[in-house]
Amino acid sequence: MQRSFVDHATLLVGCDPHSSTATSQKLGVLIHLLQFLFLKSISKDKMASVDAQRLIALSIGKLQASRSQRGGIDLHKNLLVSHVLYTARTALLTGMVPEYYHAETTAVQTDDDTVDCPERVEEVAVPVPESRECDSALPSGEGEGETKTLCTLTPVVDLAQPPLTSASGNVDSRLQETDVTLTETMDKENISTEQQQNLTTTSLQPAVLGERCANVPTASCDNKRSAAPCSCCRKRKQSETEAACDSISPKKRRIEQQETDSESDSWETTEDMCTESPVSSLVSIFNSGFKGLVHSSIELESEPPQQAVPRSGPNSSKQGLQQCMQEVVTSIGTLARPIVAF
Amino acid sequence: MAGGGDIQWCFSQVKGTVEEDVTEGEAPPHHYLSVDPDGDSWEYENGTRETEHMLPGSEDVGSDCEDGDICNADIISTVEFNQDGELLATGDKGGRVVIFKREPPETKQSLPRRGEYNVYSTFQSHEPEFDYLKSLEIEEKINKIRWLPRQNAAYSLLSTNDKTVKLWKITERDKRPDGFNLKDDEGRIKNPNDITALRVPFFKPTELIVEASPRRVYANAHTYHINSISLNSDHETFLSGDDLRINLWHLEITDRSFNIVDIKPANMEELTEVITAAEFHPSMCNVFVYSSSKGTIRLCDMRQRALCDQHSKMFEEPEDPSNRSFFSEIISSISDVKFSHSGRYLISRDYLSVKVWDLQMDSRPIETYQVHEYLRSKLCSLYENDCIFDKFECAWNGTDSQIMTGSYNNFFRMFDRNTKRDLTLEASRENTKPKCILKPRRVCTGGKRKKDEISVDSLDFNKKILHTAWHPTENIIAVAATNNLYIFQDKDKV
Numbered sequence: 106m107q108r109s110f111v112d113h114a115t116l117l118v119g120c121d122p123h124s125s126t127a128t129s130q131k132l133g134v135l136i137h138l139l140q141f142l143f144l145k146s147i148s149k150d151k152m153a154s155v156d157a158q159r160l161i162a163l164s165i166g167k168l169q170a171s172r173s174q175r176g177g178i179d180l181h182k183n184l185l186v187s188h189v190l191y192t193a194r195t196a197l198l199t200g201m202v203p204e205y206y207h208a209e210t211t212a213v214q215t216d217d218d219t220v221d222c223p224e225r226v227e228e229v230a231v232p233v234p235e236s237r238e239c240d241s242a243l244p245s246g247e248g249e250g251e252t253k254t255l256c257t258l259t260p261v262v263d264l265a266q267p268p269l270t271s272a273s274g275n276v277d278s279r280l281q282e283t284d285v286t287l288t289e290t291m292d293k294e295n296i297s298t299e300q301q302q303n304l305t306t307t308s309l310q311p312a313v314l315g316e317r318c319a320n321v322p323t324a325s326c327d328n329k330r331s332a333a334p335c336s337c338c339r340k341r342k343q344s345e346t347e348a349a350c351d352s353i354s355p356k357k358r359r360i361e362q363q364e365t366d367s368e369s370d371s372w373e374t375t376e377d378m379c380t381e382s383p384v385s386s387l388v389s390i391f392n393s394g395f396k397g398l399v400h401s402s403i404e405l406e407s408e409p410p411q412q413a414v415p416r417s418g419p420n421s422s423k424q425g426l427q428q429c430m431q432e433v434v435t436s437i438g439t440l441a442r443p444i445v446a447f
Numbered sequence: 448m449a450g451g452g453d454i455q456w457c458f459s460q461v462k463g464t465v466e467e468d469v470t471e472g473e474a475p476p477h478h479y480l481s482v483d484p485d486g487d488s489w490e491y492e493n494g495t496r497e498t499e500h501m502l503p504g505s506e507d508v509g510s511d512c513e514d515g516d517i518c519n520a521d522i523i524s525t526v527e528f529n530q531d532g533e534l535l536a537t538g539d540k541g542g543r544v545v546i547f548k549r550e551p552p553e554t555k556q557s558l559p560r561r562g563e564y565n566v567y568s569t570f571q572s573h574e575p576e577f578d579y580l581k582s583l584e585i586e587e588k589i590n591k592i593r594w595l596p597r598q599n600a601a602y603s604l605l606s607t608n609d610k611t612v613k614l615w616k617i618t619e620r621d622k623r624p625d626g627f628n629l630k631d632d633e634g635r636i637k638n639p640n641d642i643t644a645l646r647v648p649f650f651k652p653t654e655l656i657v658e659a660s661p662r663r664v665y666a667n668a669h670t671y672h673i674n675s676i677s678l679n680s681d682h683e684t685f686l687s688g689d690d691l692r693i694n695l696w697h698l699e700i701t702d703r704s705f706n707i708v709d710i711k712p713a714n715m716e717e718l719t720e721v722i723t724a725a726e727f728h729p730s731m732c733n734v735f736v737y738s739s740s741k742g743t744i745r746l747c748d749m750r751q752r753a754l755c756d757q758h759s760k761m762f763e764e765p766e767d768p769s770n771r772s773f774f775s776e777i778i779s780s781i782s783d784v785k786f787s788h789s790g791r792y793l794i795s796r797d798y799l800s801v802k803v804w805d806l807q808m809d810s811r812p813i814e815t816y817q818v819h820e821y822l823r824s825k826l827c828s829l830y831e832n833d834c835i836f837d838k839f840e841c842a843w844n845g846t847d848s849q850i851m852t853g854s855y856n857n858f859f860r861m862f863d864r865n866t867k868r869d870l871t872l873e874a875s876r877e878n879t880k881p882k883c884i885l886k887p888r889r890v891c892t893g894g895k896r897k898k899d900e901i902s903v904d905s906l907d908f909n910k911k912i913l914h915t916a917w918h919p920t921e922n923i924i925a926v927a928a929t930n931n932l933y934i935f936q937d938k939d940k941v
Contacts, residue, residue: 156827160773163831176586176609177578178691180671181721181740182836185777189830192773 155194164190454922455865455938456872462547463931464521468775499511516588525914525926526744529594529602532918535564535925536604537932541574544659545616556901561914561923568617570659573608585610591676593685595698603662605685609672612687614663614698625651647680668694668704675751676723681732688725693737695723707755708737708747723838724784736786736793740777742766744795744804762795762809763813774835782838787847788919796841799823801852801862819854821892821903827860834908842924854911856901857928858888859892874912874926874933884938 167186171178195201470511519622520541527536535547576585580846586609595603604616626648631637671690678685686707687694693708708725708934720741726835728734733749745758766775786793792813792896796894797800797818802812818839822829829835834855841852854871861870878885891900922937 134797156775162828167833175584176588177581177583181723181780184718184721184740185780185836188776196773314604340798447598 156198157197160193161190161197164193453866453868456876456922456924456935457882457932458880459882459923459936460802460934461876461879461931461936462525462566464518464543482527482641487787492786518519518714518930521914521930523930524588524590525590525592526916526927526932527604528916528918528923528925529604529802530596530919532920532923534567534594534602535916535934536592536594536663537927538572538592538606538747539930540586540588542571542608544572544587544589544592544604544615545569546602554806559789561921561936568657568659569637572613572615573611575616576610576795578610586846590673593676593678595678596682605678607676607687608674610669612665612668612676612685612696613661614665614672615659616662617657617659620656620658621653622650623653624648663701664698665701665704668696673719674723677726677735679727679732680730686725686727688722688733688737690721692874693722693725695734700768705753707753709754709756710739723781728783729786729788729790731790731846736784738781738795740780741776742781742797744781744784744793746806746809748892760806760809762793762804762812764811765796770823770825774830777830777835778823778826781839785841785843787843787846788845792847794841794843794853796839798835798837801841801850803850803864807887809827814864816850816860818852818860821890822855825903837911837913839912840914842915844917844922845920849917851915851917851924853926855908856906857891857910859912859915859926872935874921874928874931877933882938885935 164186168183168190171183171186467528472897492782495836508803509615514623520539520543522540523537524540525536525538525809528534528538533549535549537547538546539545545566546568547564549563549564554901565590570588575587577583578585588608589606590609591605593605595605597603600619604615604617606615608611625632626646628642628645629639659752665687670690671692673687673689676685677688683699684695684697687696687704688708691709691711692706692911693703695707696704709720710720720739720743723738723740725735725737728736732793733753735749736744736746736747736840738744742763744762746760746810747755748759749755749816751757751759751802766779767871781795781797785792791806793806795804795812796818800818801816803814803816805813839853841850848864850864851859853859858871858873859874861872863869871886871890886899887898889900889905891897891902898903911928912928916925918924924935926933926935
């Protein structure tokens, strides 16, 4: 069973976030800030997911456009488009998106024109050097409160890993694991561990994508609160897409249901004979639905922190991240003592 | 590229409209100009569709665009030299076929020593049709042209659109009978009472008239869009391949064909691949290959069984897992496959590379040439603008030592199999000075852009070279850039 993000944080700092003391309140704030930071640090994967969604919308648009072109349907092109659609959908559902995404964007390693990767590397690079400083600081046994506090950042990121057998102690090993994890995240060679993929994307998905709820750590009531409206809009979107898909060939749905669970049916489209109006409604749903889902999730995630954390859309800018980082660092500074005291 | 043994390519001719290359969506220009190396030029108004009557030396490649309509009709869709290289045929989206013939040079000392390609014949091969049963329009675009070997004074070619293959016979007429007794010069019947003398009719030389007439129409055999035709080495049969089936025809029989490959699944929802190209072996009349959208090439032997669904050999390279992406399937789809003249090798073109296969080894290609690897990181944008679906063709030279294929920005690439050197050239109106040597082009993939290099982001993806042809024996190449046809020759022979 996977521990929730908050559970790990709770164990690490050794106090109950739900207690009524001021410290715990601040800690609650810290946890939310760190959660936000966590989401930002894996924004590369999120971007990948958003791109996968965009691909799905694009593909559906192409399938629809092919029906109106002169000369009839181009079977070859439609087959390829439907394959991309299927691959993107499967990648989203199984959490394999980063693998596909990284292969594309990092195809030319020395390429300055691969815009996405360098930016994201810089985004993630901001916390990493600090963690590296932590690593060097720790063995020496010294470190100011801030440094040690910063070190607590990295284990939070590490919480994405599968359940740690011992939650207490051994910060060193966890830090080293985290360092490796973060390095892998940054790694242009895209050798990300399967664990990381599964967990980062599964923890990401319910919050951002509105996909299935399996394997979601939802222990904290705060998370539940933020997830609830999300699940509402998820259900609403799904019912619309399901309605659209119901009018599309029933044979296809039957086959799909045998293969995957019922939720994924709602995203499937036809490869051939399909009436135009359900497809066009699908197109509009996907175009708005994904963006709507992503936006609403991000907004909900960023609401709980009481401090002014800048709201951002799915494509957060570098400056936004750095600003967040600075705010988190300053806020952590104020909380340094209680945490160090642990 | 200078150097011993390397060819220096220089401009020879260009045919087509003089304005910026017409792309889909642009208004049609109304003047046509053809520039020849000796500096003479002709200008023609936007003319009507041409008939069979064409004078050699005239350059009209006219189109019949309606006002406001894009001159899609002028976009060249296929280019093919005939067996001796004297004729060059092009087909366009408007269903027309234009044949160029190389005129012998006037004197041995005159330049160019090889002679130029001038319009020989233009005719409307296919017309737009409507399938009433499926309520679908059938495009008149010529997908492929294949020349038949010459057996008499006439030339024959096969041309196909999406549904119908036609055999055209192109004949010359330079004499006409004259001196009839019962008819006068205009052809009117004479009054028998006015005839006083008897004479023998004779043939009078007249101006050359080239006529094209459809001899056979092979119709109603394909449910899906025909993408290939290939003449067998027995010169009696040919195959036509669509997305899911390949049919074998006899040239003389139009009312039936034999289905030799059928990959249509019982349930269309289980469809996973389509046929993208098919070709007969150049010397073995029982062997043909077909390529698929999944990146496989299957070689079939017609002696084994009537329905060649099971291949004799399958040429497939395992996918590199590190390159897996959303678009792996699309870029592995083979767009063209060509046997070498020797019949020992074949080349396949997928989106990013050209591969040379030895027929005796099906596990992996013996050579792989990257055409535009810098596009691998741009696949998402290329998917968006549909460029990823472009079907590039490839071509061998006469000695099977070089391979040519097209790219974007009107670039085309040539690979020398012996020296392993590659060359990128551009087909553009800027290099149309007579005997102007083409400068090699470079695409800058990152870092600092050197002088004369072009960066990946500056490439014009609307200017693509999909169709190229290499003369069967000499170093003359024909490159189709949207609606212009460029002819380049090597410098030594010019």
